[in-house]
Amino acid sequence: MLRRLMMLLVLLTVIAGLAWAFWPRPLPVETAVIENRDIVVTVEExxxxxxxxxxxxxxxxxxxxxxxxxxxGDPVVKDETVLAAIRPAAPGLLDARLKRVAEAAAASAEAGVGLAQAEVRQAEARLAFLRTELSRAERLAAKGTISDSARDKARLEAETAEAILASARSALAVRERELERAEAALIETGTAEGPCCTEIKAPVTGKILRVMAESEQVVQAGTPLMEIGDPADLEITADILSRDAVEINPGAAAEIVNWGGPPLAAKVRRIEPSAVTKVSALGIEEQRVPVILDLLDPHQAKQLGDGFRVIVRVAVWTGKDRVSVPIAALFRRGAAWTVYRLDGGRAVLQTVEIGRRNDDVAEVTEGLSAGDVVILHPSDQLSDGVRVAPLAAD
Structure with missing residues (x-):
């Protein structure tokens, strides 16, 4: 009899152990309390x-x-710092044909100078002769030996000779300039001489951003040499999807993050009126609108330079004291948003209506109240009515 009682006791113990081992235990879950808070919806780009x-x-x-x-990076001062100097470019090389043509032109110009010089000497000799004749005619006319008409004729011829001499000297000057031009055409590379140099001074005070033509070289008028700007006068630009840009207003609060330093406060200055078509990394054409932002405190971004990559967060909606639920508690059940609400140690399926949301929380318009407890990151093991055990908060 005692042996049977012992065996029965052992059997009951085994059954109790198996029952305890296979009895459903409450699922450990993370929970969060529903509360009222301010919700800010942002566009991030x-x-x-x-x-x-x-x-x-x-x-x-x-x-x-x-x-x-x-x-x-070098600093420059307006109207003081000399940025570059330009001197006259040396003439190009002459090939054999062009050189022969230039030499022939120079020889022709030299012959023309000689001809003009001869004409000047001839005009000078004729003028000297006619002046002598005029002097003789005036003495004879004073004595009444010749008529006044003959004296006037001699004066006319002398004045005409003076004009011819002046014309010959002008022609000589023209021939000499032509000779100089012809000789200049024979000047080859490396022999040009000219004034040096035309200096280019800084148009504004700031820093050099980039130098496009550092080495000595021949340039045409209008060739870009360098860019100058003030690194302290920064703005932020972001191309935002047009469907998001319509919700942004000038003056909207924004934040600059992921640039290598602490978040920077900013505000929207301008939303440009025209969108541009861009192709995304997935090869999809998108309409994007350039949005320009100003930093509220540029001194906080001393290390931020021109063309640096940043992440822009622009506030498009703000809700004050709204009932909110963590995004981690929401999941889809058909077309409705659903959460698991903690009630009496069990998970209760609860359908909710949500309004605006951001990356962390969503506005609850119906289905939950402040003080309710919801389950975060619901797993496939959860179902309506399952016993759960909230994990202790860290």
Missing amino acids: EGKSRIREIFTVSAPIGGQTLRIDLHA
């Missing part, structure tokens, strides 16, 4: 910083620039 006003310094004349010793 990649952007870049840029200097508001960039000045491109170009060559005002064609010529040969001397090597530029300035580099990106």
Whole structure:
């Protein structure tokens, strides 16, 4: 009898152990309390910083620039710092044909000078002779030997000779200039001489952003040499999807993050009126609108430079003291949003209506009240009415 009682006791113990081992235990879950809070909905997009006003310094004349010793980051002062110097470019090389043509033109011009000089000497000799004749005619006319008409004729011939001499001297000057031009055409590379140099000074005070033509080289008028700007005068630009841009207003609060430093407060200055078509990384054409933002405290972004990558968050909606639920508690059940609400140690399926939402929380318009407890990150093991055990908060 005692043996049977012992066996029965052992059997009951085994059954109790198996029952305890296989009895459903409450599922451990993370929970959160529903509460009222301010909700800010933002649009997040990649952007870049840029200097508001960039000045491109170009060559005002064609010529040969001397090597530029300035580099990106060097400070410049308006109307004081010499950015570059341009001297006249040396003439091009002459091939055999062009050289023969230039030599023939020079020889022709030299012969023309000789001809003009001969004409000048001839005009000078004739004028000297006619002046002598005029002097004789005036003495004879004073004695009444010749008529006044003969004296006037001699005076006319002398004045005509003076005009011919002046014309011959002008022709000589023209021939000499033609000779100089013909000789200048024979000047080859390396033999040009000219004034040096035309200096280009800084149009504004700031820093050099980039140098496009550092080495000595021949440039045409209008060739860009460098860019100058003030790194402290920054703005942020981001291309935002047009469907999001319509919700943004000038003056909207924004935040600049992921640039390498602490978040920077900013505000929207302008939403440009025209969208541009861009292709996304997935190859999809998108309509994007450039949005320009100003930093509220530029001194906090001293390390931020021109063209730096940033992330822009622009506030498009703000709700004050709204009932909110963590996004981690929401899941879809058909077309409805659903959560598991904690009630008496069990998970209760609860359908909710939500309004605006951001990456962390959503506005609850119906289905939950402040003080309710919901389950975060619901797993497939959860179902309506399952016993759960909330995990202790860290």
